[in-house]
Amino acid sequence: xxxxxxxxxxxxxxxxxxxxxxxxxxxxxxxxxxxxxxxxxxxxxxxxxxxxxxxxxxxxxxxxxxxxxxxxxxxxxxxxxxxxxxxxxxxxxxxxxxxxxxxxxxxxxxxxxxxxxxxxxxxxxxxxxxxxxxxxxxxxxxxxxxxxxxxxxxxxxxxxxxxxxxxxxxxxxxxxxxxxxxxxxxxxxxxxxxxxxxxxxxxxxxxxxxxxxxxxxxxxxxxxxxxxxxxxxxxxxxxxxxxxxxxxxxxxxxxxxxxxxxxxxxxxxxxxxxxxxxxxxxxxx
Numbered sequence: 001x002x003x004x005x006x007x008x009x010x011x012x013x014x015x016x017x018x019x020x021x022x023x024x025x026x027x028x029x030x031x032x033x034x035x036x037x038x039x040x041x042x043x044x045x046x047x048x049x050x051x052x053x054x055x056x057x058x059x060x061x062x063x064x065x066x067x068x069x070x071x072x073x074x075x076x077x078x079x080x081x082x083x084x085x086x087x088x089x090x091x092x093x094x095x096x097x098x099x100x101x102x103x104x105x106x107x108x109x110x111x112x113x114x115x116x117x118x119x120x121x122x123x124x125x126x127x128x129x130x131x132x133x134x135x136x137x138x139x140x141x142x143x144x145x146x147x148x149x150x151x152x153x154x155x156x157x158x159x160x161x162x163x164x165x166x167x168x169x170x171x172x173x174x175x176x177x178x179x180x181x182x183x184x185x186x187x188x189x190x191x192x193x194x195x196x197x198x199x200x201x202x203x204x205x206x207x208x209x210x211x212x213x214x215x216x217x218x219x220x221x222x223x224x225x226x227x228x229x230x231x232x233x234x235x236x237x238x239x240x241x242x243x244x245x246x247x248x249x250x251x252x253x254x255x256x257x258x259x260x261x262x263x264x265x266x267x268x269x270x271x272x273x274x275x276x277x278x279x280x281x282x283x284x285x
Contacts, residue, residue: 003068003164005029010066012081014041014054016128017098018072019136022050024169027138033062041133050133063088068165069095074230075105075237082109091116096162098124100186101237102149102179110153120158121149122166123182125190129225139170143284146171149179172284187241192249194231195242197224 009025011018014036022032022045034045034054042054055062063069069089071078078097089095095117099105106121113119125145128135146166150159159176166174177185200217201224235242259267 003161003168005031007067008033008065010035010062010069011051011072012036012069013072013077014038014045014051014133015072016131016133016135016140017124017126018070019045019050019133020126020138020140021070021072021169022133023136023138024141026050028168033066035059035062036133044134050136058085058088060088064090066090066093068161069093071095071097071099073097073099074233075099075101076233078105079108082112086112086114086117089114089117093117094158094161095119096122096165098122100190100234102182104237106149106151106179110151118153118155118158120154120162121179122162123147123149123186124166124169124171126171129222131227141170143172145173145175147182148174148176149182150176151179183238183241184244187238188245188248191231191235191238191242192245194223194226195235195246196249197221198226200224 005028008031011022011032011034014022014034018034018036019041022034026032026049032051034042034051035056035058036042036054037056039056042051042056045051045054053062063085067090071081073081078099095113096119097105099121100123102121102123106119109119123146124141125147126141128140146163146169148159148162148166163174163176197220200221256268256271258264259271
């Protein structure tokens with residue numbers, strides 16, 4: 001399947017990510033439809049020209065005409081949708097997702113999915129501290145990464161189509177990982193960082209601290225304004241990998257604590273220099 005404007009694209013779940021997908025893809029002239037639970041989201045998207053049509057119901061016509069379906073749902077809702085509604089999908093349809101965990105999702109859905117529909121998983125490494133289609137933007141994906149996580153059940157055509165979709169959306173780096181590699185990587189780069197931000201915001205409840213803070217604390221805790229429903233589910237779904245990364249962090253933190261207790265200045269400075277060198281690798285080019 002080639003991603004061209006003759007393909008009809010359906011977005012299931014019109015929030016921040018789904019809305020941002022719609023904004024970008026509409027610029028290329030794609031026919032975009034949406035199914036989401038809030039009528040206000042459909043109304044907004046229609047008014048702003050993000051979609052051609054939309055519904056809060058399981059509209060069989062909209063679903064049955066879609067060549068590519070992008071699921072922007074929580075993991076458990078995505079699985080339930082496929083279990084209950086996959087018969088509505090068009091034969092030959094390609095479905096993909098935006099979920100932040102893969103092993104617990106990908107294999108389960110590929111196992112239950114009809115043989116004439118293919119699921120190729122992907123993870124857009126982008127987001128904001130706000131939610132909802134009204135906060136979507138066509139620049140959300142600039143300078144960010146898009147990870148496609150194929151398995152042996154995926155065809156080369158589907159993998160290439162999904163990667164092309166990522167490039168169309170404007171991601172700066174489009175790569176592939178296995179679901180296992182993805183979950184290990186995300187456990188460190190995304191989930192652990194959210195755990196650290198949450199802990200920083202809750203380990204000291206002294207009053208009026210916000211009156212004295214500087215930018216370093218704000219920078220470190222930017223992601224602490226968190227969607228508790230979504231992130232608690234992601235943590236549980238990736239429990240094993242996340243616990244491994246938490247232990248790595250705790251061990252390294254305790255090393256630094258020991259250096260401070262023993263006043264080992266040279267060891268601290270060596271660790272700081274290593275940190276500075278490593279941080280340079282993550283600067284956006």
